[in-house]
Amino acid sequence: MLLEVKDLYVEIDGQMILKGLNLQIDRGEVHAIMGPNGSGKSTLAKVLAGHPSYEVKKGEILYEGKDLLALEPDERAREGVFMAFQYPVEIPGVSNSQFLRLAYNEKMKHCGGEELDPLEFNDLLKEKAKTVEMDPSFFKRSVNEGFSGGEKKRNEILQMAVLDPKLAVLDETDSGLDIDALRIVSEGVNKLKSDENAIVLVTHYQRLLNYIVPDYVHVLADGKIVKEGGKELALELEEKGYDSFKAAGN
Amino acid sequence: MKAQAATIFDEAFRESIGDSAQPEWLVTLRREAFANFTQKGFPTTRDEEWKYTDVKAVASKPFAVGGANSEPSAVRSERFAVTGELIVAFVDGVFRRDLSVIDGLPDGVTIASFADSLDKEVLKANLSKIVEYDFNAFTALNTAFTENGVFIHVTKNVRVDKEIHVIFASTEERANFPRVLFVGDEGSEAELVEVFTRTSEARYLTNTVAEIVLEPNARLKHSRVQRESHKAFHIGVSKARLSKDSVYDATNINLGGKIARHDANLEFTGEGAEAWVDGLYLVEDGQHTDTHSRIDHTVKNCVSHQNYKGILDGKSRAVFNGKVFVHKDASGTDANQSNKNLLLSNDARVDTKPQLEIYNDDVKCAHGATVGQLEGEEMFYLLSRGLNEDLARNLLTYGFAEEIINKITVPSIKKELDEAVLNRLHARL
Ligand SMILES: Nc1ncnc2c1ncn2[C@@H]1O[C@H](COP(=O)(O)OP(=O)(O)OP(=O)(O)O)[C@@H](O)[C@H]1O
Ligand SMILES: [Mg+2]
Numbered sequence: 118m119l120l121e122v123k124d125l126y127v128e129i130d131g132q133m134i135l136k137g138l139n140l141q142i143d144r145g146e147v148h149a150i151m152g153p154n155g156s157g158k159s160t161l162a163k164v165l166a167g168h169p170s171y172e173v174k175k176g177e178i179l180y181e182g183k184d185l186l187a188l189e190p191d192e193r194a195r196e197g198v199f200m201a202f203q204y205p206v207e208i209p210g211v212s213n214s215q216f217l218r219l220a221y222n223e224k225m226k227h228c229g230g231e232e233l234d235p236l237e238f239n240d241l242l243k244e245k246a247k248t249v250e251m252d253p254s255f256f257k258r259s260v261n262e263g264f265s266g267g268e269k270k271r272n273e274i275l276q277m278a279v280l281d282p283k284l285a286v287l288d289e290t291d292s293g294l295d296i297d298a299l300r301i302v303s304e305g306v307n308k309l310k311s312d313e314n315a316i317v318l319v320t321h322y323q324r325l326l327n328y329i330v331p332d333y334v335h336v337l338a339d340g341k342i343v344k345e346g347g348k349e350l351a352l353e354l355e356e357k358g359y360d361s362f363k364a365a366g367n
Numbered sequence: 368m369k370a371q372a373a374t375i376f377d378e379a380f381r382e383s384i385g386d387s388a389q390p391e392w393l394v395t396l397r398r399e400a401f402a403n404f405t406q407k408g409f410p411t412t413r414d415e416e417w418k419y420t421d422v423k424a425v426a427s428k429p430f431a432v433g434g435a436n437s438e439p440s441a442v443r444s445e446r447f448a449v450t451g452e453l454i455v456a457f458v459d460g461v462f463r464r465d466l467s468v469i470d471g472l473p474d475g476v477t478i479a480s481f482a483d484s485l486d487k488e489v490l491k492a493n494l495s496k497i498v499e500y501d502f503n504a505f506t507a508l509n510t511a512f513t514e515n516g517v518f519i520h521v522t523k524n525v526r527v528d529k530e531i532h533v534i535f536a537s538t539e540e541r542a543n544f545p546r547v548l549f550v551g552d553e554g555s556e557a558e559l560v561e562v563f564t565r566t567s568e569a570r571y572l573t574n575t576v577a578e579i580v581l582e583p584n585a586r587l588k589h590s591r592v593q594r595e596s597h598k599a600f601h602i603g604v605s606k607a608r609l610s611k612d613s614v615y616d617a618t619n620i621n622l623g624g625k626i627a628r629h630d631a632n633l634e635f636t637g638e639g640a641e642a643w644v645d646g647l648y649l650v651e652d653g654q655h656t657d658t659h660s661r662i663d664h665t666v667k668n669c670v671s672h673q674n675y676k677g678i679l680d681g682k683s684r685a686v687f688n689g690k691v692f693v694h695k696d697a698s699g700t701d702a703n704q705s706n707k708n709l710l711l712s713n714d715a716r717v718d719t720k721p722q723l724e725i726y727n728d729d730v731k732c733a734h735g736a737t738v739g740q741l742e743g744e745e746m747f748y749l750l751s752r753g754l755n756e757d758l759a760r761n762l763l764t765y766g767f768a769e770e771i772i773n774k775i776t777v778p779s780i781k782k783e784l785d786e787a788v789l790n791r792l793h794a795r796l
Contacts, residue, residue, distance in 0.1 A: 166751045169743070194753035206748040210766030219762065220752040227753070259766070276752060 118179070119144050119315050120165075120284055125176035127157075127164050127340075133174070134160045136340035142284070145312040149326055149351060150319045152337035153359045158319045159203050161337070162288045166200040167193050180284070194220075195227040197283030201273035201290050203319075208260035213272070214242055216260050217279050224280060245278040248305040266293035274302050278309055285309075286317040291325040303328030323355045338362040376404075376542075379432035380511055390485055393494075393513065400500035400510035407504045416503065419686040419718050420628055420657040425600045430542035430572055432512065433461070453478065455517045455533040460543025460573075462515045475525035481516040481546070489550050490518050497578035498606045502630075505602045509544045509574045516546035521555040521585075530558040530777055537565045537573065537599065547577040551585035551613075558588040560777055563595055563603075563623070570598040570625075579607035579615070583637060586614045590775050592784070595623035597654060604630040609669070611637030618774040619646035621656050622787055628657040635669040635697075645674045647771040649788060650715075652681025660689040664730075668699035676771050677708040678764055678788075679715035687719040691732070698729035706736040709767050711760070765789050 120142040127135035134157045142148055150158055164171050165178070167190030178185040185193065208216065214235075221241075222232040233241060243253060249271050261269050270290050277285055287306070291299055306329055310316055318329060326334075326348060334350040335342045336359070343362045344350065380401050387394060409426045410417040455478060456466035462480040469478045477484070484490050500510035521527055535545055549559055563573055573595060581587055587607075595601045601624040607615050619631055631644050648656045662671050677685045687706045708717045719736040741763050749759035765772075765788050772788060775781050 166747075168747055168751075189756075190747065190750040191753050191755050191759075194751055200751060202748070206742075206744050208745055208748065208763065208766055210769030211762055216749070216752070216762070219754055219758060220749075223753045223755065223758070280752065 118142070119181060120185075121179040122161075123177050123179070125161075125164070125178065126174040127160055128172045128174050129160070129170055134171075134340055135164070137176070138337070138341050140335065140342060142315045142317065144283070144315055146315050146333065147310065147329060147331045148315070148317045149331040149334045149348075150317060150337055151321065151334060151351065151354055152362075156337045157340045158337055159288055162200050162203075162286045162317075162319060165193075165198060165284075165286055166190060191223075194280070195224050197314075199277055199280055199282030199285045201270070201277060201285070201287040203288040203292075205261050205264075205269040205273055207262045207264075209262050211260050212257050213260050214239065214256040217242060217276065220276070221279055242279065246275055248278045248308055249274045250301050250305075251275050267295060267298050270294055271298065271302055274305050278305065281309070283314045284317070285314065286319065288319045289321070290318075291320055291322060299325065300328060323351045326351050336362055375426060375429045376401075376432065376508065376511075379542075383433065383512060383514065387514070389514075392491065393485060396495055396500070397511050397513055400495075400507045400513075403501050404504055404507035404511055407507060409504050416659065419684070420626065420655065422600070422602075422626065422628075424626065425572060425602075430540065432542050432544075453527075453529050453531045455531070457515060457517075457533070457535045457543075457545045459538055459541055459571075460515055460535070460545050462517065462545075473525065473527065475522040476527055477518065477520040478531060479518055481513070481518060484518040487518065487520070489520055490548060493550055493578060493580050494548055495578075497580060497608050498576050498604050498632075502604060505574050506576060506604055509546065509576050512544035513546060515544070516548065519547070519549045519557075519559070521551050521557050523552045524554040525552075526556040527558070530560050532560045532562065532777075535561070535563045535573065535575070537563075537569065537571045537596065538567060540569045540571050542572040542574065544574050546575065548580075549578070549587065550580045551582060551587050553582045554584045555582075556586045559590070560780065561589075561591045562780065563591075563593045563601060565594070565596040565599065565623075568596045568598055570600075571596070572600045573603070575601075575603040577603070577605040579605070581607065581609050581613035581615055581640075583611040584613060585610070587616070589615065589617045590620070590777070590780070591617070591629075592620045592775070592780060593623055593627060593629065594783075594787070595627065597623060598625050600624060601627040601629075603628070604632070606630075606632040606634070607642070609633065609635050609637065609640040609642060612639040613637065614640065615642040616774075617642070617644050617646075618771065619644075619658070620771070620775065620784065621646065621648040621658065622650075624654065624656065626655045626657075628659070631658065631660045632662070633660075633671070634663040635666055635671075638666050638668045641670040643672045643674075645672070645771055645774060647676050647678070647768050648685055648687075649678040649768070650680070650683040650685055652683060655684045657686040658688070659686075662689075662691045662702070664691070664693045664697040664700045664702060667697055669697070670701040671703075673702075673704040674771065675706045676768055677706070677717055677719075678711065678768060679708065679717060680711040682712070682714040684715070685717045687717070687736070688722070689720070689734075690722045690724065691734070693723070693725040693727050693730050693732065695726040698727050700727065700730040700732070702730070702732045702734075704734035707767075708736075708738040709764065710738060710740050711764065761789050
């Protein structure tokens, strides 16, 4: 098992957000997590990535059989955990290529791979940018600064392509993308998908799941998984909404 | 205090003026300046302009004055040494022809020591006229010791296509009083880089003045990098006078000094001129840096930009006091001013005071100041991509300063600067 989340309770600012969440993800799988606004989807994603504001009150998370919560956020990243942010942060004054090369080299150092100098890395970056059809003019620009909503999302997937994670949690990467961009980015993600990694899609829309077809769909409501199924569950949700689950959650 | 301050330099002044073979007008100027200094004494924190910067330590112990016989190799091996450009070298405040590279200057360009230029009318007409000796006690002292300086004159419509580097290297404990006078005639264009640096961590005093005159349509890019020893005192004034349609772009980088003070001043005397007076101060444990700036819009339709950034680490202190005066005849003025500070430690302290004084209604002015810390969400973003905490901090700090650092385009200096800001990170960028 790549990831096991067991009976997870998470609090932020004294507010319990995740209340006994269970989830199992294996290599080669695509999971979709859907659920109403405020149900705790981003909370789960950030807890996996190690955001310091969230406090785990109970439960455990095993990643490759090891205690994920014992690792610092940067260690998790180097071990192959990646989260595409729902709201990517702007970093003024730091160029995309500088940033990505540092991240790439940190990971290489950790994995015993070869570190790249700026020229070598630029070649790699150009190659990776093709997966999401991103224009090289974005390399020199400051990370996400002045990027449109859709460009930021595309940039997240570029980072994923460069870092080649084992577990990628994409938090609403589809929102903000136009119709063509959604297709391009989805195709990019499909190319990055392998038997060795797992992808978790947090989304509100069935449309994304037409492109990246999930093996499992989970419904998260009020801090826990209230229903699980195959890809047809997403269609059902699209039709009926979350009302029945909200009631069940309460 | 006053009497004591004066005695420190009394003897040195008598010696210096006694040996001097300088023309009468300069000797008179120096005597007046010294009398002014003696009467004033060093400023105290009761003086509004020196409220946060206590210079008692400067006055506490006498310094040797005048040049030592420093080894030429000291400045050669010096980290800012650059080759193949125009170089004016000062070692311990003394102009060093042997270390300078000022041969084969293009027609219409003068770069010479004061000693070789005192007969020049342009020098006489401007020296101590842009920054008058009574500006403050240090200016008076510097003027009193006017011996070593560089006179740079670019005549009408001449463009100097190499940067002019003026390097002030200190090697030991003494007081140095170097000066720069730059005159850009109508339509001329040049780039001036001043670098203050050291070859050892000595306790010395650099007391310096730079006067800049830009005639109509002249353009000057002026970078000033202060990397003194962390035990040294650096007190400097730069002032530019801008005539009609001239353009002046200044970048002042302040990294060194135990106590450092820079006054970056500017006066518009002709319409349609535009200026940038930007800067960065970066201090760590035990350092105090003070930037005062005064921009005078005395005439119509001039534009001034000011963007200062500060990075403070450890137990350090910074002062930014920026005044923009829009005088009553200066309609059509466009002035903006910003000072942003990044505190990397809880022991650091910054006092920032941007001030606008406007005596005309037809103007466009904006100013602001901020003091903040590294953003938690930005940190997390970098960490979540596998950068360790030091790297993430350094990168964000660099990002904060980047727009100022990138104004420095001379590769050798840019590299040093990147390293200073990024510490070890540079090699990996
Ligand atoms: N600092 C905080 N203090 C209190 N409550 C918080 C804090 N931060 C987040 N929350 C709450 O946690 C809940 C879960 O938020 P989360 O972002 O995980 O929801 P989500 O499922 O991702 O929603 P969406 O679909 O809108 O993105 C929300 O009700 C939110 O208001
Ligand atoms: Mg969310």
